[in-house]
Amino acid sequence: MDLETVKQDLVSREFRAVVLAGFGNELQPLTGDYGDEPSPKALLPVANRPMIEYLLSWIEQSGIKDVLLICPAIHRPALYHHIHSDVSSSNLNVDLQTYDETIDSGVGTCELLRHFAHRVQEDFVLLSCDFIAPPSLPLSTLLNQFRADSGSNGSIATTCWYATNKPEKASSPDEWGPSAPPTSIVWDDASSTLLHIDTADDLDQNSEELELRMSLLYPKVRLSSNFQDSHVYICRHSILDALAQKQHLDSFREEFLPWLCKVQYQKLKRRKYGHILYPETYAQSSQTTALLHSTLLTLNAVDNNVLSPVSDNEGDVTASLKVGIVLHRADAGFAIRVHDLHSYVEVNRRSLAAANYALPTDPKNRALIDQKAQISADTIIGDSTKVSERTTIKKSIIGRHCIIGKTVKIVGCILLDHCVIEDGAKIDGSVLGKNTKIGSKAELTRCVTQAGYEVSAGDVVKNERLETSDWTAAAGMSENDDETGENESDA
């Protein structure tokens, strides 16, 4: 063991993964506090597995060993516990760092990076904890593209965009909050270069038209509003230097990246930041690529070139400062960022497609599932969950340690751990935060509840976000519930 670790240190690391785990404001009320206990977004389960697990194993498969995980200070205990528990099976070398932040005063991603820049000595991959990639899109593909580009023509970053998944109608109601507006991007297909990101500022300035500079219109570019940013950025280390220069930028995705795209083709920016972004070979005077990309500037060779009507002045290309792009199309597998309720429901729904429920083999768990319960195949039920007789469960994900009463009907739902559903309740298309309690004969249709919420017996609720307002009461109650639940299961 010791020998191995020594060896690893001798080999210089190529990449470090920087994972940002935020509050998940868009996922409220699922990420709302449960009593005094926070519910970190990173630990929200997707198909009964914390979402950060997906990301970490994705990183691990690519061969990256070192992860810098940045989370709010109050999430630290939970995340620390998770990473060092058995649940997390990874062999990654996770460096857990925290920053002080409250939900209301968000710290920008750029600010975080600037703050932790000294911990990153090599090229890095900046990820958000909520990206779930399909097997068809391994991180190594992206790394390879970055390696190829940065080696051959001085690329400085590679991004990954995935096709927006059109959520099925009525799968999630509008009351759950607006879904993310599409972002328009412009890229060059031939060289897979990301050229322009339409930011909110642009939209503000001109909501009718999208303005594109002639100099970015390579002869032939594509424009689409069909893709979303995966928040996977493979960056040269020099990006951190540029970040240090651009103090006023706050968000990496919304501000810094669009700016970075502009550096590619705006001459003044190139001149100013070229040597920062690409110090090794970047000569101050070499504007060749910028000129190449500029459609307004003529290349003098054109006129002399009699035989061929097309000029090819492709030689002599210095650092392009290119921002690469990898597009992941919808037909190549399902990728998603779980950053709002809609995507959370969507990703869980998709994971069910592959599910094939079979009764647990483990006798202890087996005993908890009543013989007379009807559980369809496209369902996932966590360990130690009790399902009582004549209960129907379809197309749902049930967490661990839940207690489901008799003649309950659950269709198309996601129940997090420790939920209690009393007899005769009907739940349809809802997401229940952990420790949610549904009273008997209550009916819930397309609702989402905060951890510890209680629905009284016989209530009928539709299309609502249910949030606990009274902490202490709810917490006290649910603790009792837990106890009773355990008692019941014991019994």
Add this chain to the structure above:
Amino acid sequence: MASQAGGPKDKLVDDEEVLQAVVLADSFNKRFRPLTTRKPRCLLPICNAPLLDWTFESLALAGVQEVFVICRSHADLVKEAIKESKWSKPGSGMKIVPIMTSKETYSPGDAMRDIYTRGLVSSDFILVMGDLVSNIRIDEVVRVHKERRKTNKDAIMTMVVKESGAEHRTRARGDSSIFVIDSETSECLHYESVTGFPATKSAKIPREIFAEHPEVEIRNDLIDCSIDVCSVEVPSLFQDNFDYGDIRRDFVHGVLTSDLLMKSIHLYVAQEGYAARVQDTRSYDSISKDILSRWTFPLVPDDNHPSGHNYELRRGNRYIAKDGSVVLARTCKIGANTLIGPSSTISENAQVTSSVIGQNCIIGAGTIIDNAYIFDNTIIGSNCKIQRSIVGSGCSIKENTQITKGSLIGDGVTIGPDVALSPFERLSAKRPSLKHTPTTDDSEDEDSDLEGIERDQESIKGSIDLGKDSNALVWPNGPPDEEDDPDDVENYRNQRFMRLGDDVSDILSSDAGSETSEEGTDSSHVETDSQYDGRSVSALSDASAPSDIHTFSDNAEREFRVEVKQSLDRAFAEGHSVDNAAVELKTLRMASNVSLTRVREAVIAAIVERIPLVDSGAVQQRKEIASVIGRWGPLIDKIGGVDAVETVCLLQAHCATSSRMPLFGQILAALYQDDIVDEDDIRKWHSLPASKGEGRKPSPEADSLKKCWVIGSHMIKQFDEQESEDDNSEEEGVAPTSRNIRKEGERDNDSSDDEQMLRSRIVSQQHTSSQSGEEDDDDDVSSPPPTDPLSSSSSENSGEDQSGAAKDSTEGSSDDGSEGSV
């Protein structure tokens, strides 16, 4: 048979649909003048065959059976040419019907309305221009179009475009276009025309198209061949919308943006084949070369030559007429990519490279013809040099004549001997007499143009010598005095993008600056200010360096300067307020599209020249200066953006070349006194290497610059003394100092020196700070570090730990930086 116009309805059987084409044999612009004063553009020869014949050949290739040729200018000639052409012979398989349209047809739109009223077309038809050279299988496009029409009745038009590249030589840079296409259906979603001047900086794509088409292609690499496959309703749409003029800019744009029409236009992107329009002299040049380089195969000179000439292809794309009538001297040199027409003679030691020589031409001994196009029956004397030019038919160029790049010599012109034309000269022959011109039905405007040129000949011609027997009229060159519509595609500067041999470097380079400076914010003030370093230095060098390339932008600037001077003279004379004068200057600046530096330069020059030179002693002179600067000095800062260092630089540059050189010190002192520049600015200016006149050849100007700098040194010395002593002792220096002036000017108001100083410093510090905020725009330009603690809060943002508040202030100042000028 072909001549009976207006008889399109035929006995052709209905079930076999006839493929019809409409050729617009008029260009509706004047880009080829004066070559087109006596014949229409479509009859100009390219590679020794009239353009119209190339067009017919292209249509024949597509299997077109019936062609309507819409003629307007010189319609008789076109009609005659069609009658004579091989297409009118029996068995040609193509029926050509010339349609004479009225003189009131001013645009392609008018022609389309004419087509509608005459009811010429009966089914889907091909619409092309009379200057097309193409080998694209248009029938394939028609098939695709008809296929699409079966399912989608609203697809009214298919435009043929050729894939090339942004820098393709055949792509007109003055008049190209951006297409936004749905890649699945190849529907054209948005059309944007691109002009070279005013340079199209950005493409504006309406966001609403993304709603229905989430993924689109933006193409800036297509040659618009102006081949349109149109449905029958297209002419009627023109009829309904009487304001449609241009097919692209009005019709296509109108259809695509209309919410009511609900029609769609598609694109056919030709991957193979060749198609291009001879729409200007530049494309004339490139298409000639494309033909010679055989891109248009099978339409090449040695095979399928539209005029039926027979050429022999020799190694290196040299084409020599096959009938043995060409006389090539033993010592002549024929370079690659050259075509020599029948019965032409190339004499000893003549060199012909990359050129086209018409029929019956004689090239004299020792003459060099390089990249030039010589039409039929032209005689060129010995030892001439013709470069990158077009020489019309029947010309006579006498010996030792130099025709340099971009010149257009109309038919029948005689010039020389021993004449050197300047680049881009345009000549046409004088008309023998107005009565006898055979082309009496020339459209009115052309005649009036010509008459105007005849009338103004003396003034236009000036000192240009065209040789003793010359019959040539010189056409005016340079931008017209007033342009009807400077944003029109046909504006003078944009035309230059379409001109043969013009590399437009001046327009482009003046562009490049504004392009780079545009980054970040949109405020024009910020742009020019961030350019300050480079500009002020170049302003200095401009003043002295004799520019051998007298280019257009120089002209424009000179013109602008004159205008500023006039405007200021008016202001001076009529006693306008400074604000009004500033507004006028701003407008002028927008109109002429010049940088702020230029405006400032012009303003300073005008003000300095305004100061009367007084002989009666230094005191009187100082008074004059003080009164002029006091009255008009604030204008320097009012024109938008404050840059005192630049002001001093420009003042120095101007004084160095002006008779008011001795006044430099006094003017500077007056500016200082009026708080237009302050001490720091003078110091900063003084420390610039360019101010010292460094790096320039010894010349009177350099000496003057140096002198100015020395005066500045005196001044700074006095500042230093003033600071160290800080008492009211007066010294009488050799150079007039701020102090001396100050005393004089402030006799009336008794404010104390120090108070005034302090105030002026604070004010100017604020200038500095707001300015550096501007420069910051969205990037941190290294701004001059403020020395005054008053201003340090907002100007620097490179501090280690900047809190959100500081950031906000930086952003805020960059946002409204443009208004920040005091």
